[in-house]
């Protein structure tokens with residue numbers, strides 16, 4: 001039985017780690033699981049240098065806890081803890097399926113998913129077997145939940161419709177791109193390894209573990225780098241290039257979960273990346289001190305809980321990047337029922353002529369409400385326009401051209417000047433949040449409360465308190481889907497409560 005942390009030379013990567021490592025090395029190293037031992041052997045044979053100052057912990061695939069990385073000795077900023085040759089990464093370029101993928105014209109995540117399915121199908125014959133045996137069959141992202149689970153756990157949340165659409169689109173991708181490869185018979189692919197279920201499973205792994213390596217390799221599975229768990233805003237490691245330290249500008253949110261993150265490069269060397277030569281390794285460097293015994297975290301980016309659950313299958317309580325969205329369609333519904341369809345259309349059309357809009361994603365347009373309950377400026381402007389008296393509305397329609405100001409504040413000030421008889425600039429008003437204050441009339445505040453109520457009604461009949469109580473009784477590992485969907489649901493509902501507070505504070509404040 002091989003004890004942890006005794007094979008590799010801890011100083012090979014970082015000479016000054018030697019004394020710290022030797023001082024803090026645990027007297028009886030914990031037993032390492034069979035799959036981790038196989039992975040360590042595989043890393044050595046593929047030139048991956050992993051400092052013995054890092055310990056890989058295996059909570060076991062059955063327990064659902066997975067693998068995490070811990071510091072054996074104190075790690076300090078600047079310590080180099082791992083070097084990973086790009087040739088050890090599984091990408092379209094390095095995979096045995098490269099010819100097939102390229103001749104089928106597949107690229108991006110789809111190409112990588114096929115590369116991963118192909119290497120998995122080869123079993124022990126795959127050069128990545130020692131790495132692949134460490135991966136779960138699939139990541140527990142909502143994409144691989146059953147439709148019934150999606151409906152039960154996600155209804156009303158930001159993810160419900162998105163995941164249903166994902167399932168449809170992904171199935172279409174498989175039908176259009178993978179099934180023809182099986183049916184052609186040219187590549188000897190079988191449904192047991194390349195079926196729709198295997199495709200969804202591989203996609204869940206690519207979504208939760210792939211990184212963009214460089215322009216030559218594109219996305220890839222990066223062994224060892226993908227064993228670090230995520231902590232929002234408190235990561236300990238980053239990646240950087242061996243040959244181009246100046247490329248550290250690209251550091252940061254290293255994980256590229258899907259195409260939306262195409263621009264997040266793990267590493268780039270503009271001189272070499274397009275040819276695939278030179279700059280052949282990735283380095284992992286400590287960016288925040290870690291005390292011996294503590295977990296070493298990476299960051300997958302600054303994301304709200306919907307994005308975390310969607311891409312990685314987990315959420316974080318009190319996530320400051322959390323948001324809730326209010327669809328423009330919901331606002332139109334509220335406006336049409338309060339006024340009329342025609343009225344709603346006219347007011348929204350003027351708002352658009354002033355160059356305002358919601359955010360867009362997958363054919364929906366929505367407004368963001370931030371973690372502290374603050375509504376997006378564009379929403380406040382729209383509500384302000386909706387409540388304009390007819391005269392002011394007409395006046396504004398004739399003066400749309402006045403809205404070519406150099407910045408947002410000037411435009412808002414113009415908007416208020418045109419539509420209010422008396423306009424006095426708020427004292428010292430400069431910052432964007434002050435601009436918002438000009439827009440939140442009592443009417444706007446009550447509309448915000450109505451919108452919060454309407455959005456809340458999508459969650460069905462259970463109250464926030466009931467959701468919170470259920471969450472308390474839930475085990476994050478055993479009831480993983482329920483637990484993380486409840487965190488998502490309660491976080492969203494708490495933001496809606498903060499939106500109501502935001503509106504109440506302003507409307508009563510004005511009356512007082």
Ligand SMILES: C[S@@+](CC[C@H](N)C(=O)[O-])C[C@H]1O[C@@H](n2cnc3c(N)ncnc32)[C@H](O)[C@@H]1O
Pocket residue numbers: 065066067068139140208209226227228229230231311312313314315
């Ligand atoms: C890149 S892998 C990290 C290593 C992973 N724990 C393993 O067992 O191989 C990403 C996956 O780890 C898990 N994970 C990462 N950070 C987490 C966190 N803060 N809380 C819960 N699960 C996390 C999620 O399942 C996620 O999809």
